[in-house]
Amino acid sequence: MKAGRRIGIMGGTFDPIHNGHLVAASEVADRFALDEVVFVPTGVPWQKSDVTVSPAEDRYLMTVIATASNPRFQVSRVDVDREGPTYTVDTLRDLRRAYGADAELFFITGADALEKILSWKDAAQMFTLARFVGVTRPGFELTDDHLPADTVSLVEVPAMAISSTACRDRVAAGKPVWYLVPDGVVQYIAKRGLYTPRD
Numbered sequence: 001m002k003a004g005r006r007i008g009i010m011g012g013t014f015d016p017i018h019n020g021h022l023v024a025a026s027e028v029a030d031r032f033a034l035d036e037v038v039f040v041p042t043g044v045p046w047q048k049s050d051v052t053v054s055p056a057e058d059r060y061l062m063t064v065i066a067t068a069s070n071p072r073f074q075v076s077r078v079d080v081d082r083e084g085p086t087y088t089v090d091t092l093r094d095l096r097r098a099y100g101a102d103a104e105l106f107f108i109t110g111a112d113a114l115e116k117i118l119s120w121k122d123a124a125q126m127f128t129l130a131r132f133v134g135v136t137r138p139g140f141e142l143t144d145d146h147l148p149a150d151t152v153s154l155v156e157v158p159a160m161a162i163s164s165t166a167c168r169d170r171v172a173a174g175k176p177v178w179y180l181v182p183d184g185v186v187q188y189i190a191k192r193g194l195y196t197p198r199d
């Protein structure tokens with residue numbers, strides 16, 4: 001693996017990955033002159049234990065399909081392959097090992113995730129392992145008032161009023177998700193029958 005590079009990390013459940021995730025990653029990559037952005041699908045997203053989450057392999061494959069056309073976008077299996085609940089503190093340790101001590105890591109979160117970040121496991125330690133970048137998301141206020149000074153950088157990204165929940169609901173209702181998610185992801189959802197209620 002390469003060392004000394006500027007690496008963005010876009011963690012998410014990606015059930016499914018949508019254009020809001022991709023635009024956020026692209027914008028932060030441009031803003032911070034990142035060499036690459038690694039998308040990291042969660043294994044077991046413990047703060048989503050109240051919702052049914054698709055199998056990790058489906059979410060991983062959709063992420064691969066969605067990012068395949070961008071040479072600077074990569075996908076990591078570190079969270080999918082780790083046993084137990086997914087904690088970002090573990091993600092960052094694993095990626096630090098993979099990219100080397102010289103790499104600069106930038107963990108990207110939307111405004112909604114940033115709101116709850118102090119509830120994440122070992123949050124104080126986590127902040128020492130990477131720089132954090134909070135991005136705007138329609139419907140949420142982007143603020144770092146609840147965080148220690150200089151913990152995160154806040155970045156405005158093009159507003160994409162898309163959520164995975166809305167994509168799942170649209171598929172379940174027989175509505176299209178073309179142009180909300182990449183074309184290959186539309187086709188993967190249909191091929192695997194994801195989000196379609198079964199009798």
Ligand SMILES: Nc1ncnc2c1ncn2[C@@H]1O[C@H](COP(=O)(O)OP(=O)(O)OP(=O)(O)O)[C@@H](O)[C@H]1O
Nearest residue numbers: 011012013014020109110113137160162163164165
């Ligand atoms: N439209 C968006 N604009 C900016 N950031 C986003 C957007 N959608 C998701 N994100 C961010 O991407 C990361 C991963 O999000 P996640 O995979 O949970 O998608 P989601 O759309 O929030 O899913 P769900 O609706 O299932 O909760 C989080 O940091 C989240 O804040």
Ligand SMILES: O=C(O)c1ccc[n+]([C@@H]2O[C@H](COP(=O)([O-])O)[C@@H](O)[C@H]2O)c1
Nearest residue numbers: 011012013045047086087088089120121
């Ligand atoms: O570390 C934690 O405790 C933690 C708690 C909730 C979410 N996260 C991370 O935040 C990212 C977005 O998660 P989610 O659940 O909004 O899809 C993803 O990388 C998760 O692993 C991390």
